[in-house]
Amino acid sequence: MKKIPNTFGLDVQADELWEYSSVAELETWIAQGRITAPYLHIGSGSNLLFLGDYRGVVLHSRIIGIETLYEDDHRVEVRVGAGMLWDDFVAYSVDHRWYGVENLSHIPGETGAAAVQNIGAYGVEAKELITAVETINLQGEKRIFTVDECVYSYRDSLFKRAEMKDHFVTYVRFRLDKTEHYTLNYGALKHELAKLPVIDLPAVRRAVIGIRESKLPDPQLWGNAGSFFKNPVVSRACFEQLYRQYPQMPFYEQDNRQRIKIPAAWLIEQCGWKGKALGAAAVYDRQPLVLINRGGATGQDIRVLSDAVQQSVYCRFGIDIHPEVNFIG
Numbered sequence: 165m166k167k168i169p170n171t172f173g174l175d176v177q178a179d180e181l182w183e184y185s186s187v188a189e190l191e192t193w194i195a196q197g198r199i200t201a202p203y204l205h206i207g208s209g210s211n212l213l214f215l216g217d218y219r220g221v222v223l224h225s226r227i228i229g230i231e232t233l234y235e236d237d238h239r240v241e242v243r244v245g246a247g248m249l250w251d252d253f254v255a256y257s258v259d260h261r262w263y264g265v266e267n268l269s270h271i272p273g274e275t276g277a278a279a280v281q282n283i284g285a286y287g288v289e290a291k292e293l294i295t296a297v298e299t300i301n302l303q304g305e306k307r308i309f310t311v312d313e314c315v316y317s318y319r320d321s322l323f324k325r326a327e328m329k330d331h332f333v334t335y336v337r338f339r340l341d342k343t344e345h346y347t348l349n350y351g352a353l354k355h356e357l358a359k360l361p362v363i364d365l366p367a368v369r370r371a372v373i374g375i376r377e378s379k380l381p382d383p384q385l386w387g388n389a390g391s392f393f394k395n396p397v398v399s400r401a402c403f404e405q406l407y408r409q410y411p412q413m414p415f416y417e418q419d420n421r422q423r424i425k426i427p428a429a430w431l432i433e434q435c436g437w438k439g440k441a442l443g444a445a446a447v448y449d450r451q452p453l454v455l456i457n458r459g460g461a462t463g464q465d466i467r468v469l470s471d472a473v474q475q476s477v478y479c480r481f482g483i484d485i486h487p488e489v490n491f492i493g
């Protein structure tokens with residue numbers, strides 16, 4: 165049995181943990197028929213909730229490196245190994261004065277998982293920077309999916325579908341800009357940067373890291389997987405009915421104002437869960453969208469808390485909030 169890496173700090177084991185450093189190595193395993201069900205491909209386990217041990221093979225990419233595919237005076241296209249730590253890629257881009265990815269600083273996890281999950285923060289989503297995703301499937305077929313083929317939406321992609329489970333992401337391609345521009349429409353980030361005389365890429369990265377560190381728990385101290393729930397998006401009719409009852413409710417209009425995103429953090433806080441614990445699992449006191457392991461929690465403990473929070477929000481507001489974290493087992 166091998167310990168499975170996961171940022172919730174859960175003590176979970178897999179029958180096998182296989183790590184590969186190149187596409188060729190993975191191809192050999194595929195050709196030899198070594199990868200048979202049950203198997204699970206993970207990143208660094210920063211978005212997974214293991215409900216128990218995994219009776220099968222856990223696969224993990226160690227393909228790293230950043231290669232420039234194309235470059236002119238205005239932009240650069242790079243190819244990044246799926247096993248590369250996401251924030252190492254962001255730091256590298258900021259060092260090279262490439263614009264676009266800086267708002268996604270300090271997000272835990274690896275580049276392949278970032279492309280599967282379409283990570284996002286402070287007004288930027290990975291899908292805006294991705295040009296293509298390279299994969300290999302269990303039949304040994306390599307395929308490059310263009311960004312449109314990846315069917316990206318909020319924390320979702322083609323690669324999360326059950327029928328795509330046998331496709332493994334090997335590299336992700338991104339286009340970044342060399343001309344100076346920033347995405348500063350997000351309140352907290354704008355506010356932080358307004359304090360500075362000049363803005364540059366390192367300053368934006370530092371500000372994002374500062375905001376994240378002030379709101380989100382360090383997994384080394386409190387096991388967690390970032391936002392546990394997705395922010396619900398409701399119809400305008402549903403929103404208007406709720407808003408009459410709760411005029412102080414924050415909201416963000418989407419899709420031509422037809423659909424409205426409501427912060428799950430607010431809904432959870434209104435239900436009295438902020439900072440509350442159920443056994444060894446708790447709702448983080450600075451950001452109620454995050455569930456934490458207070459020490460010694462099991463995946464089941466976290467699930468019990470998640471179900472209770474979900475049920476409270478549904479009973480009070482009639483809104484179903486859904487986990488962003490993937491449950492395994």
Ligand code: EPU
Binds near residue numbers: 286380390391414431
């Ligand atoms: N809020 C409360 N109480 C709180 C905290 C927040 O009511 O204690 C409300 C406030 O109205 C606040 C709003 O929630 O304005 C939004 O909060 P925040 O800016 O912290 O963002 P979020 O919607 O809670 C999302 C992402 C985060 C991302 C931030 C910043 C999801 C599920 N989460 O959180 O992503 O960092 O925006 O862009 O979309 C992650 O996915 O793991 C993650 C951390």
